[in-house]
Amino acid sequence: MKKSCCRRTMSEKDEFIQRIKDIHRIGSIQGHLGWDQETLMPEKGAKSRGEIMAWLAALAHERIIDPEMGELLDRVEQRSDLDEAEQANTREFRKRYDKATKLSSNFVSTFAKARSEALVAWQGARSNSDFSAFLPHLETLVALTREKIEAYGYEGTPYDALLDEYESGMTVEDYDPLFAGLKQRLVPLLHRIMEAKKTNPDPTLPEGMAFPVESQEQFCIKVSERMGFDFAAGRMDASTHPFSAGIWPGDTRFTTRYDELDPFSCLYAVMHETGHALYEQGLDESHQYTPRGDAVSLGVHESQSRLWENQIGRTPEFWNVAMPWFKESFPDAPSWDSKTLNRIANCVEPGFIRVEADEVTYNLHVMLRYEIEKKIFNEGFPLNQLPELWNSMITEWFGITVPNDTLGCLQDIHWSMAAFGYFPTYTLGNLYAAQLLEAMDSDIGSINGHISSGDWSEMLEWLRNRIHKRGSALLPANLIEEATGAPPSSEAFLRYVEEKYGAIYSL
């Protein structure tokens, strides 16, 4: 650890990687403390925890912007002997370094303060459905974000600088064609389903029936284990909002939530988070603590969770396998067959809330936010008209009327955190998942057959090799192309939903 001595004996490539590893170590500690904060921390620990988290953030920042690190990066970048991993590390760290050095510390702390004030204001505004209480904060955040965009710079449109933050390499030019077909085909599909439901209504859970938490836990652990999650190298706990945290090799943790009246809520949270967690457990340990060893992007991460949750978990084949476990854990549940269980798990219903949306409407929610953000940052859309815009789009796309802003433009936390550009990665996840499923199907044979067999290891192995082990070797879009043979597209997803819901609703 004595740097002055190391510097003399280490090559510049070694020193570069050593410094990167130290920065990543700090990140892992932040990840661990963040996990603890959401799951176990006593309430009065919040102040100290906030303080130590800020301290760690500053510690990492200091090491990132260290001028010696900048010089080292310059020198390593210019070398001609970099292998794939070294190129990935250089590419990813360059982005991080540039972003960290392009903003003044004065700007960073002003922005942090504005965000934390906006978060509080948003919580109040959402409770009271009072957009006007949030508006001035949103205006501040958008103005600061515009400053950030200018500092970062961009080639195409201003919004591109934000999109790139959450899905490296993606711009409006990439997203627009991807999303183009979605609305065009999803809206009519939704309308056909709504028609079909009139004569063929969805089954429902028996009212007031309790599914004990311990039984849900037992059932979900069985599913997670079958998916391949290694509980000797991870944990499942409870938290208000389910999440997963790949803290360090051998220790990947995810959470779920329990609703006594609805075992599906817990099950699909567990399948979703296990999907994320399997990605983390499958990363290449030999690249630990370097960008190359990290998951590549939010979009690809979401593809792993959605593939397990939806394409595997919400199928009659899954329910054929899980039925005995379900009956064992919930002996008092009605004797549903797998078709009925699957139908309950796949009810389509246009609603106001994104996080409760089914596979057909979910991406429409996301696209709506993408369109609005694009208008804000590329066309200067006036923020005071945001509720009207939101509500009119919901009516046009879903045929329902937003009763208040709590159920409308105030529902998501993202804007109060200035996380503009984040939403589209959710849809990317769904598109990538469908593409991966098709490619997997053609590589290892019928996925329905694999799911039915109850042995899901070959599917996991395929994901391990094509996605997990590759970490951040390539940019996300290139990784998807390498894995599936085709660049990102919405076609596979549209085929998938049209076929799936066509069958479920006998369209």
Next chain:
Amino acid sequence: MKKSCCRRTMSEKDEFIQRIKDIHRIGSIQGHLGWDQETLMPEKGAKSRGEIMAWLAALAHERIIDPEMGELLDRVEQRSDLDEAEQANTREFRKRYDKATKLSSNFVSTFAKARSEALVAWQGARSNSDFSAFLPHLETLVALTREKIEAYGYEGTPYDALLDEYESGMTVEDYDPLFAGLKQRLVPLLHRIMEAKKTNPDPTLPEGMAFPVESQEQFCIKVSERMGFDFAAGRMDASTHPFSAGIWPGDTRFTTRYDELDPFSCLYAVMHETGHALYEQGLDESHQYTPRGDAVSLGVHESQSRLWENQIGRTPEFWNVAMPWFKESFPDAPSWDSKTLNRIANCVEPGFIRVEADEVTYNLHVMLRYEIEKKIFNEGFPLNQLPELWNSMITEWFGITVPNDTLGCLQDIHWSMAAFGYFPTYTLGNLYAAQLLEAMDSDIGSINGHISSGDWSEMLEWLRNRIHKRGSALLPANLIEEATGAPPSSEAFLRYVEEKYGAIYSL
């Protein structure tokens, strides 16, 4: 966090304290990760955890031995305007700095490696009761410890350098008189008790009766809350070996263990660890992350745990208060009265194992180890004769014959970690606790009365003011003198055990 800028504007006292706080922050993170490791960490997380712990240790070490820190310490030490807290911080950091800089990093890593090899060898040797397998490792550790003693330096005897590591300021010259009376009066007391037990045997737990873990947890939480532990600022969890960790303000955690056949094991672990945890919760937050704000020593820490566990918890008055909770949690238990419950909690029995010992024999176990360590480091006692020495002392003091080294000199982990000089702090804890109890009694009135009343807040308040809030303002012995009006002595403890067990066994 930008040091180059801070240095220009900060005073040397401020910079000194800023650097100390950063070192303490690293320590808090280590404490948190250590807690997690013992309670929740999945087994395959061990390798990464070990790596990150070593990295944090190196990070802290690097900051301690930083020559700029040494110069700053020199300058701050020479100032004449230091208040009590600043003096404490300077005094304590000087020790840490000297110890860290007096050992070469080569020595430190050789020692760390020898310790980890010795630990493995000790585990095997203890399982097989094979002292010879541990002997070469013990010889290495003692030889390296002698090197360490020479590097640290000492004024009186070599062993003093070790004692000071665990209880700042304590030497053989301090311990010898403290311990002198103990053996002389405890051995005869033990013999009188053994005589009395022949005609008046101890009651026992009903064989095979189960005390459900959930009920034990419920009962113990009630006791811990009544002691004053703030569960909104802490947690209780389970681990193999109970421990407490005052991680950061507002977040103090302790653990217990559950034995379905013995609710007393859990109860007294909880009272013991709550005693430690109350100390941590009572530290002065305004001195957070500085030595002044830390608990002062192992001995004083142990006084807090033992006072609650033994002087409060193992009394008929306690059992009068706790009886209804006990009956509520364990409705199937025999209808013991508080006298019987208290007698069960206070059985005296000479045994081989320190950690299972009662209040009469416990300190004899500790003194035995103190005498042996003193012989090793001050008289060059040959290590191959250690088992014979151990066994003959046990026979002489306890009147029992050690059947094998697993139950003898291989029982404790301490020597395999080279923690020579640690044991005496356990007895200090008992002596301090008895002294504190007497002083408390004369300050706030009959402690038995306080315990009986079921309102223990005044006792806690007294400890808060006399011990907890004072942190490391003074050296441990001076703190005890400030709190009790008298320097550390064994008299109060001897009065306490003789009176207590005289009553219990009608001597």
